[in-house]
Amino acid sequence: MRKIEENIFKVLMIMSTVLISSTLFWIIYTIFSKGLGSLNWDMVSKIPEGGFYIGKGGGILNAIIGSLYITVGSTLLGLLVSIPIVIYINIYAKNNSFLANITRLSYDILFGIPSIVYGAFGFAIMVYMGLKTSLLAGIITVTLMIIPILVRAMDEAIRVVPEDMKNSVYALGATRYETAKIVLRQSIPGIFTAILLSFGRAIGDAACVLFTAGFTDSIPTSLDQPAATLPLSIFFQLSSPIQEVQNRAYAAAVVLTIIVLIISITAKIISKNLSKNKI
Amino acid sequence: MILQPHISIQNLNVHIGENHILKNINLDIPDKKVTSLIGPSGCGKTTLLKTMNRLLDNQTDVRVGGKVLVDGENIYDPKAEVTHIRKKMGLLSQRPFPLPMNIYDNVAYGQRIHGNYSKAALDVIVEKNLRDVNLWDEVKDRLKSPATRLSIGQQQRLCLARGLAIEPEIILGDEPTSALDPISTQAIEELFLQLKDKYTIVLVTHILRQARRVSDYIGFVYMGEIIEFGPTEEVLLNPKEKLTKDYVKGFMS
Amino acid sequence: MMNIRLLKDSIFSKVFFTLTILSISTVVLLGLGLYYKSIPILDSSSLSKLLFSSEWKPFKEAFGFYPFIMGTLWVTVISIVIALPLSLLTAIYLSEYAHFRVRKLVLPLIELLSGIPPVLFGVWGVLVIVPLIQDYIAPHFVEFTTGYSVLAGGVVLAIMIFPLIISILIEVFDNVPQELRDASLSVGATQWQTVKKVLLRKSVAGIIAATVLAISRAFGETIAVLMVCGNLAQIPHSLFDSGYPLPALIANNYGEMMSIPMYDSALMFAALLLFVIIFLFNAISRIILFRIEKSTT
Numbered sequence: 001m002r003k004i005e006e007n008i009f010k011v012l013m014i015m016s017t018v019l020i021s022s023t024l025f026w027i028i029y030t031i032f033s034k035g036l037g038s039l040n041w042d043m044v045s046k047i048p049e050g051g052f053y054i055g056k057g058g059g060i061l062n063a064i065i066g067s068l069y070i071t072v073g074s075t076l077l078g079l080l081v082s083i084p085i086v087i088y089i090n091i092y093a094k095n096n097s098f099l100a101n102i103t104r105l106s107y108d109i110l111f112g113i114p115s116i117v118y119g120a121f122g123f124a125i126m127v128y129m130g131l132k133t134s135l136l137a138g139i140i141t142v143t144l145m146i147i148p149i150l151v152r153a154m155d156e157a158i159r160v161v162p163e164d165m166k167n168s169v170y171a172l173g174a175t176r177y178e179t180a181k182i183v184l185r186q187s188i189p190g191i192f193t194a195i196l197l198s199f200g201r202a203i204g205d206a207a208c209v210l211f212t213a214g215f216t217d218s219i220p221t222s223l224d225q226p227a228a229t230l231p232l233s234i235f236f237q238l239s240s241p242i243q244e245v246q247n248r249a250y251a252a253a254v255v256l257t258i259i260v261l262i263i264s265i266t267a268k269i270i271s272k273n274l275s276k277n278k279i
Numbered sequence: 280m281i282l283q284p285h286i287s288i289q290n291l292n293v294h295i296g297e298n299h300i301l302k303n304i305n306l307d308i309p310d311k312k313v314t315s316l317i318g319p320s321g322c323g324k325t326t327l328l329k330t331m332n333r334l335l336d337n338q339t340d341v342r343v344g345g346k347v348l349v350d351g352e353n354i355y356d357p358k359a360e361v362t363h364i365r366k367k368m369g370l371l372s373q374r375p376f377p378l379p380m381n382i383y384d385n386v387a388y389g390q391r392i393h394g395n396y397s398k399a400a401l402d403v404i405v406e407k408n409l410r411d412v413n414l415w416d417e418v419k420d421r422l423k424s425p426a427t428r429l430s431i432g433q434q435q436r437l438c439l440a441r442g443l444a445i446e447p448e449i450i451l452g453d454e455p456t457s458a459l460d461p462i463s464t465q466a467i468e469e470l471f472l473q474l475k476d477k478y479t480i481v482l483v484t485h486i487l488r489q490a491r492r493v494s495d496y497i498g499f500v501y502m503g504e505i506i507e508f509g510p511t512e513e514v515l516l517n518p519k520e521k522l523t524k525d526y527v528k529g530f531m532s
Numbered sequence: 533m534m535n536i537r538l539l540k541d542s543i544f545s546k547v548f549f550t551l552t553i554l555s556i557s558t559v560v561l562l563g564l565g566l567y568y569k570s571i572p573i574l575d576s577s578s579l580s581k582l583l584f585s586s587e588w589k590p591f592k593e594a595f596g597f598y599p600f601i602m603g604t605l606w607v608t609v610i611s612i613v614i615a616l617p618l619s620l621l622t623a624i625y626l627s628e629y630a631h632f633r634v635r636k637l638v639l640p641l642i643e644l645l646s647g648i649p650p651v652l653f654g655v656w657g658v659l660v661i662v663p664l665i666q667d668y669i670a671p672h673f674v675e676f677t678t679g680y681s682v683l684a685g686g687v688v689l690a691i692m693i694f695p696l697i698i699s700i701l702i703e704v705f706d707n708v709p710q711e712l713r714d715a716s717l718s719v720g721a722t723q724w725q726t727v728k729k730v731l732l733r734k735s736v737a738g739i740i741a742a743t744v745l746a747i748s749r750a751f752g753e754t755i756a757v758l759m760v761c762g763n764l765a766q767i768p769h770s771l772f773d774s775g776y777p778l779p780a781l782i783a784n785n786y787g788e789m790m791s792i793p794m795y796d797s798a799l800m801f802a803a804l805l806l807f808v809i810i811f812l813f814n815a816i817s818r819i820i821l822f823r824i825e826k827s828t829t
Contacts, residue, residue: 006724013625016618017634020698021641023691027648027656034659085555088548094339099552105818106556112745112814113562113807114752116779120803121562123786124569127796147555165376167334168438172389172445173366175541185379197647204649207754207779211786231651235755238655253655257648264647268640360538392537 031257035250043251048217053237055244060252063233065219069135070209070229071202074142075150078198081143082150083184090158091166091180104155111148116207118145123211136223138213145208146198153197157190158183189270196267200260206231230256285310285449285479286331291345293326295338300326302503304345308496313471313480315490315511318500319526324483327500328451331481332368333361349449366393369442369478371455375434377426378441382418385426385437389445408440412470432463439470450474452482456489468493487527491515499523559811566807569800576794582801588765595798597805602767603682603775607757608750610686610771615693616743622694623701628727639702646695654759657688662760670772680762682775688756693746700745700821704738705731707824738824741817748813752806754779778802 042059049058089100122141131137161183169179184191206229214226215236230252237249284307293301301323308314316324326335333354335341346353354364366389378385386405395401405422409415414436418429426437435455442450452471456464471480471493484490490497490511497514499507499522507514507523518524573582573595585596626635666679708731716726732739762774763784782799789796 002722002725006722009621009724010625010629013621013629016621017625017630017638020618020622020645020694021638023694024641024645024648026660027645027652030656030659031652081551081555084544084548085552088545088552092545092548094337097339101822103552103556105815105822106559108818109811109814110559112748112818113810114749114754114779116752116754116782117562117566117803117807117810120782120786120800121565124565124800127790144558147558151555162376163337164372164374166337167329168370168372168376169378170334170337171332171365171368171370171442171451172392173362174389174392175362175537177541177544178392178537182378188379200647200649204647204651206649206651207783210783231649231755234651234655235759238658238759250655253652257652260647260649260652261644264644268643362538 028257028261031250031253035247035252035254038244038247038251039254040251043248044255047219052217053240053242053245055242060228060230060233060248060255062217062219063228063230063252064255066135066213066216066227067203067230069220069227070138070142070213071199073135073139074146074202075195075198077139077143078146078150079195082147082154085151086154086158087180087184090155090161091176091183095163107148107151107155111152113148114207115145115205118142119208119211122208126212132224133212133214133226134224135213135220135227138209138227138229139223141208141212142202142205145205146202149198149201150194153194154187154191157187157194160190161186193267193271196263196270200263200267203263204231204256204260206235230259283310284308285350286481287346287348287351288327288330289346289348291327291330291343291347293323293330293335293344294342295326296340300503301330304505306498306505306508308479308481310479311475311477312495313475313482313493314496314498315482315484315494316498316500317484317487317490317526320485322500323503324500325453328453328481328483331449331451332365332370334370336361366445367447368449368451369439369445369447371435371439371442371450371452373454374458375431375438377429377434377437380426381423382426382429382437383422386440386444389441393445404444408444409437411443411474412436412440413466414440430463432459432466435459435463435467436470439467443474447478449479449481452480452484454483454485456484456486464489487515499526501526563804563807563811566800566804570797570804573794573797573801586767590792590795590798593794595794595801597778597802599765599767600776600778600781600802601805603761604751604777604779606682606768606775607685607689607761607777608747610683611689611693611750612743612747614686614690615697615746618690619694619697619701619742620739623698623705624727624731626698627702627705628723628731642695642698645691646699650692650753650756651759653688653692654756657684657756657760661687665772674770674772677772678762678774680760680774681772682761682768683771684760685757685775685777686771688760689750689753692753692756693749696749697742697746700742701735701739704735704742704821704824707738708734737820741820741824744813744817748810748817751813752779752810754783758783778806 044059044064045061046059047062049056052058089103093100118141122137126137166179166183169182209229210232213229215228215232216226220227234249234252234256237245240246286308288304288306291301291304304327316327318324329335330343330347335343343355347355349367378388383405386408387401390401390404406415409418414433417433426434429437456467468489474480482494494511497511498505499514501522507518507520514523515527518527582595582597583601584598586598587594587596588599626638661684662679665681665684666677670677712730712734713726716730757777758780761777761780763776763780764774765776768775782802785799789799
C-alpha cells in the first residue's frame with residue numbers, strides 16, 4: 001500500500017518534470033516553425049518602408065538597433081550604479097550590518113516589482129520633467145528595472161569570496177577601496193553572468209519601453225529621439241489583421257528568441273562553476 | 280625572563296555580540312622570537328591573533344577594550360591609521376589566498392599599493408622574497424602565469440613571500456599549515472626557523488608538536504583567557520597550571 | 533602618498549554610501565511618485581468606489597476597477613492552481629529522487645525558460661494555447677469562446693512562473709538538513725513518507741514564500757497576459773470568459789492617457805495598486821526566506 005502511493009507520485013513527479021522541461025522546446029519549436037518561413041535577409045537588414053504595416057517591403061532593423069541601444073545603454077548605466085552599491089554592502093559596510101541587510105531586502109523587493117510599474121513610474125517622471133518619449137527615457141526606465149537584477153546577481157558572486165581572502169589583502173595594508181578592486185577581479189565570471197542576465201531581461205522587456213521609448217520606423221540618431229524595440233515590434237505587428245504583417249511578427253519573434261538564447265546559454269556556460277539555482 | 284617585547288597586549292577584552300570572547304588578556308610577545316598560541320578550538324586564540332592587526336574591524340558587533348602596543352604605539356588609538364599598522368605585519372592564513380593575478384604581481388602587489396612602481400626595484404624585491412621562501416627556483420620561469428596554477432603548498436609560500444615583500448616586522452600565522460601536505464608543512468616550518476632572526480613571529484596552532492618544533496615561547500589560551508605563558512619547553516613539559524597540564528598531557532606523551 | 537590613498541578610500545566610501553542610500557529609496561520613490569499621480573482620482577471618488585464599482589466609463593469620469601481586479605484575480609488564481617502542484621512535484625523529484633545528472637540537465641532548461649521574454653510567451657499562447665482552448669477544451673463545457681480567455685492567461689502565466697517557484701523550492705529543500713532525512717529513513721520510513729512527513733513539513737514556510745512570490749509575479753505580468761486574455765472590461769464568470777487584468781489595462785490605454793481627463797490618474801492608480809500589493813507580498817515572502825536561510829547557516 002505504501003509502495004503504491006509512492007509509485008503513483010513518482011510517476012506524477014516524472015511527468016511534471018518532463019512537462020515543465022519540455023515547454024521550453026515547445027515554445028521554441030512553435031515560434032520557429034511559424035516564423036522561419038517569413039524570415040529573410042531583408043527582415044533584419046532594412047528598416048520599414050512605406051506601407052510596411054499593410055504588408056509591403058522593409059524589415060525590422062529599426063527595432064533590432066533600438067533594442068540594442070536600449071539594452072547596452074541601460075546595462076552600462078546600471079553597472080555604473082550597481083557596482084558601487086555591491087561594493088559598499090560587501091566591503092565597506094561591516095558583515096551582515098543592518099544597512100547591508102536592508103539593502104539586500106530592498107533589492108529583493110525591487111526585483112519583484114513588475115516592469116509595467118517601472119514603466120508607469122518612468123512615464124510619470126517623464127511627464128513631470130517635460131520630456132517626450134525617447135531613447136533616453138527608455139534607457140533610464142529600463143535601467144531602473146535592471147539595477148535590482150545586477151545588484152542581486154553581483155552580490156551573490158561577491159559574497160562567496162571568503163572573508164579570509166579579503167583579510168589577506170587587508171593584511172598587506174590595503175585600503176578598502178584597494179581590496180574592493182581585488183575582490184571585483186576575483187568575481188569577474190559572476191559579474192559577467194550578471195551583465196548577461198540583465199542584458200536578457202532588458203532586451204526582452206516590453207512594458208517598460210511601451211511607455212517611455214515610444215516607437216518609430218527610423219533608427220534613432222540621438223538620445224532625444226524615440227526608439228523602436230523588438231518586443232514591441234512583435235506585439236504591434238501581431239495585432240495587425242493582415243496575414244503578411246502577422247507572419248513578420250513571427251519572424252521577429254524568431255530573431256528575439258535567437259538573441260535571448262545566445263545570451264542565456266553564454267551566461268550559463270560562464271556561470272557553470274557558480275552553481276546556485278537562484279532566479 | 281622575557282626579552283624586550285615587540286607587541287604588548289594590555290587589559291584586552293573582546294566582545295562579539297553577547298559573548299565575551301577574550302577576557303582581560305595581558306601578554307608580551309618577545310621581539311625576534313617565535314611565539315605560539317595554543318589551546319582547544321574555540322578558545323579565542325585566532326581572535327587574539329586578529330586583534331593584533333585589527334582584522335576584527337570588519338565584523339559587526341565587535342567591541343574591543345584595552346590596548347595593543349606595537350613598538351610602543353597603541354594600535355587601537357582612535358588616531359591610529361589601520362593600513363599603516365597592517366603594513367607592519369604579514370599574515371599567513373589557514374588556506375593560501377593567492378590574488379587573482381600572476382605570480383610576479385602577487386609579490387609586487389603590496390609594494391605597488393604603497394607607492395613603489397619602479398620596475399627595477401620591484402624585480403629585485405620579487406626575486407629576493409621568492410628566494411626567502413625557497414620558491415624562486417620553482418617559479419622563476421613562469422612568473423607571469425596565474426598564481427592559482429601553483430600547488431597549494433607553493434601558494435602558501437607565495438602568500439608568505441607576498442607578506443614579506445611589504446617589509447613587515449612581524450609575521451602572524453593563523454594555523455598556516457592546516458591545509459597543507461606533510462612535505463609543504465615541513466617547508467613552512469623550516470622557513471619560520473630561518474625567518475625568526477629577522478622577524479617577530481606569532482603562530483596560532485593546535486598541533487602541539489609543531490609548537491614545540493618551531494616556537495621559543497608558548498601561550499596557552501583557554502576559554503578566552505591566557506592561562507599560562509612561558510618558554511616552550513617549560514610550558515609543554517613542566518606546566519605550572521593544572522589546566523595546561525591536562526591539555527598538554529594527552530598530546531606530548 | 534599615504535594620504536592620497538586614504539583620501540581616495542574615504543571619498544569612495546562616502547560616494548558609495550550615498551549611492552546605496554539613494555538607490556534603496558527608489559522603493560519609496562516608486563510608491564510616492566505613483567501616489568502623487570493618483571491623488572486627483574483619489575480626491576474625486578472614494579477608495580471603495582474605485583475598488584468595488586463595476587462602472588468603467590472614462591468619458592463620464594466613472595472609474596470602477598472591480599472588473600479589472602477580478603480579471604487579475606482570475607488569471608492569478610488559475611496560474612497558481614496549475615503551477616504550484618506541478619512545480620512542487622518537479623522540485624521534490626529534482627531534489628529528492630532524481631539522479632544528479634538529471635538535475636544537472638533539467639535545471640539549466642528551467643533557467644533558460646525563465647530567460648524567455650514575456651512577449652514570446654504571448655506569441656506562443658496565441659499560437660498554441662488559445663486555439664487549443666477554442667477547439668478542443670472549451671467545446672466540452674461552453675457553447676462558444678474565442679479561446680482568448682482567463683484560462684489562456686492562467687496557463688501562459690503558469691508556465692512563466694514555473695522557474696521562479698521551482699528554483700525557490702529547490703533552495704528551500706536544499707536547506708533542510710540531510711540529518712533530518714536520515715533520521716526518518718533510519719526508523720524505517722520510505723522515501724516518500726520522509727518527503728511527506730519531514731521535508732514538506734519542514735518546508736511549509738518556504739513553500740508559502742515561494743507561492744506568495746509567484747502570486748506577485750503573476751499579478752504584474754503584462755504583455756503575455758494582454759495578448760491572450762481577450763481584454764473585455766467584464767467580470768469573468770467562467771474559465772472561458774475573457775478578462776481584463778490590471779496590467780493589461782494600463783498597457784493598452786496609456787496612449788489615450790493624456791487625452792481624457794482623469795484617465796492618466798486612473799491608470800496611475802492602477803499601477804499604484806499593483807505596486808502596493810506586490811510590494812507587500814514580496815516583502816513578506818523575502819523576510820520568510822531570509823529567516824530560513826539564516827536559521828540554517
